[in-house]
Amino acid sequence: MSHTVTIEPDGSRFAAREDETLLQAARRAGLVLPHECGWGSCSTCKVTLVAGETELLFPAAPAISPRDARTGRILACQSMARSDLTIRLSPAAPPPLAVPDREQRAELVTVEELAPEIRRFTFRTEAEAAFLPGQYAILHLAPGLRRAYSMCNLPDGETLQFISKRYPGGAGSTALAALDPGAELVLEAPFGTCTLARRPGRKLFVAGGTGISPILALVREAGRDRVDFAAPVDVIYSARRAEDLAAGDELALAVAALPGATYRAYVEEGAGVSGLSAGRATDAVAASDFDPQAAEFYVAGPPVMVAAVKAQLKEAGVPITRVHYDSFG
Numbered sequence: 129m130s131h132t133v134t135i136e137p138d139g140s141r142f143a144a145r146e147d148e149t150l151l152q153a154a155r156r157a158g159l160v161l162p163h164e165c166g167w168g169s170c171s172t173c174k175v176t177l178v179a180g181e182t183e184l185l186f187p188a189a190p191a192i193s194p195r196d197a198r199t200g201r202i203l204a205c206q207s208m209a210r211s212d213l214t215i216r217l218s219p220a221a222p223p224p225l226a227v228p229d230r231e232q233r234a235e236l237v238t239v240e241e242l243a244p245e246i247r248r249f250t251f252r253t254e255a256e257a258a259f260l261p262g263q264y265a266i267l268h269l270a271p272g273l274r275r276a277y278s279m280c281n282l283p284d285g286e287t288l289q290f291i292s293k294r295y296p297g298g299a300g301s302t303a304l305a306a307l308d309p310g311a312e313l314v315l316e317a318p319f320g321t322c323t324l325a326r327r328p329g330r331k332l333f334v335a336g337g338t339g340i341s342p343i344l345a346l347v348r349e350a351g352r353d354r355v356d357f358a359a360p361v362d363v364i365y366s367a368r369r370a371e372d373l374a375a376g377d378e379l380a381l382a383v384a385a386l387p388g389a390t391y392r393a394y395v396e397e398g399a400g401v402s403g404l405s406a407g408r409a410t411d412a413v414a415a416s417d418f419d420p421q422a423a424e425f426y427v428a429g430p431p432v433m434v435a436a437v438k439a440q441l442k443e444a445g446v447p448i449t450r451v452h453y454d455s456f457g
Contacts (some may be wrong), residue, residue: 131209135159136178136216144209147271149185150175151205152231152316162217166205166266166319167276168192169455173204180213185272230255234288236311242374245294246338247305248280250287251315257288261345262324262426264454265290265317267304275300276319278342278428278454280375282349288317291341291374322426322452324349328358330418334437335365335379336409336429337372342454343428344379351385361389362416366409366433369397409433410440420445428454 130143133150144153151173154161164172168189177200184192185206192203204215234251242248259265264278265288277290294305307313324346335343347363349355363383367373373393383391392405392412399406407415409429423446427437434455441451 131180131212133209133213133215136214144213146208146210148208149205150182150202150207150209150213150215153209154204155231161204163205164319164321165276166316168203168206171203174201174218175204176200176216176218177202177207178214178216181210182207182213183210184208185274231314231316233312234315236307236309236313237287238309239307242291243372245305246291246372246374247294248289248291248375249304249307250281250289251313252287253315256285257283257317258285259283259288259318260323261349262322262342262452262454263318263320264342265315266319267300268314268316269300269303273299273303275304277304278320278339278345279318280341280344282345282352288315291338291344293338293374320454322346322428322454324355324426325424325452326350326355326357327424328356330359330423331357331361332413332416332418332423332425333361333363334409334413334425334427334429335363336433337367338374339427339429339433339454340365340375340379341428343426344375344382346426347379347382347386347389351382351389354387356387359388361386363389363391364394364409364412364416365391366394366396366407366412366429368395370395370404408436410436413437413440421447423450425451426453427451431455 130145133144134141142157164170168191171191189206232254234253237252238250240248264276266274266276279288280291281289294301333343380391383389394405394407394412434453
C-alpha cells in the first residue's frame, strides 16, 4: 500500500510505501529532500507535517524532541506515511551532498575476524559504490532493522567495507554478525560529512573501538594522496584492551605513509605492552600539544566517547567548526 506525499510550496508529489521512510520514498522518486545523516541524529531532514498521519521508525532518534510533536515537525528519515500527506520544507534547507546517496542491493563477499567479536565485512554492490572516505552507509539488516556503519576502505567503485563489533543484546550487530558470505541485503549510501579537509594545519585523528573504521579510511586517503598538512598530524586509537585494537596494525601502516604523522595507541587495561599507553581517548587528547584555535579534529567511536571528547575540546576552546565527528551506538 502506498500514499501520496505532496510537498509545499512547489506542489511536487511522490508515492510513499508504508514500509519505507519519506526520505527513502522521495529518493526513489528522484526527489532530494534536505538531509545529512539519514539516521535521526542531525535534524537536517525535519519538515513540517501540514496534513496526514505518520509513524516513527525509530522513536528514540536523538533529533526528535517533545517540541517537535507540538509544532508538527517530523524527521523525513524516520517517518513512514500512514495516509496521504502534505509536508512543508524549511526555507533554510541546505543543498544536497556532493555525492548523491542511493539505495541498492549488495552481496556479502568476505568476513574477516579482526579481534574478539570484531569483524570486517566486505560487500559488493550491484551498481557503483561511490562514497567519500569518512562517510557511512545504512544497512537494512531485517524488516524495520536499519543500522549505520562507516566505510573503512578507500573507494574502489565496487565494494564497501565495515568494521563492526557484536554486542550482547545488540539487534543490529547480532544480525550483521550472523550473515555468511553470499548473503544479500539492501543498503543506502553514502551519508555523512565527516570527510577530509585538505587545508594545511595541525590535525588530530581520534578513534575509539570500532570508530577506527572512518579514521582508517581518512588516514588512508591522506597517505594515498600524499597530503601535506605542513603541520604535525597525530593519529590516536583507544580501546579497552590491547586485543580490542582491531586493525591497529593497518592504521599504523597508513600513518607511516602520511608525512609528519605520529601513531599513538591507548588502552584502559594492560598498558605498557608493545608501546601501548594507559588511558582513554580523552587522556590521549589531553597529552597532545595543539593550538585550540588552529587545530582540526576528526573523532569517531561510541557515543559516550565522542561526547566526552567533544566536551573536552569545547572546554579547551576548540571551535565546533573544527571538530568533525562520527558517533554511532
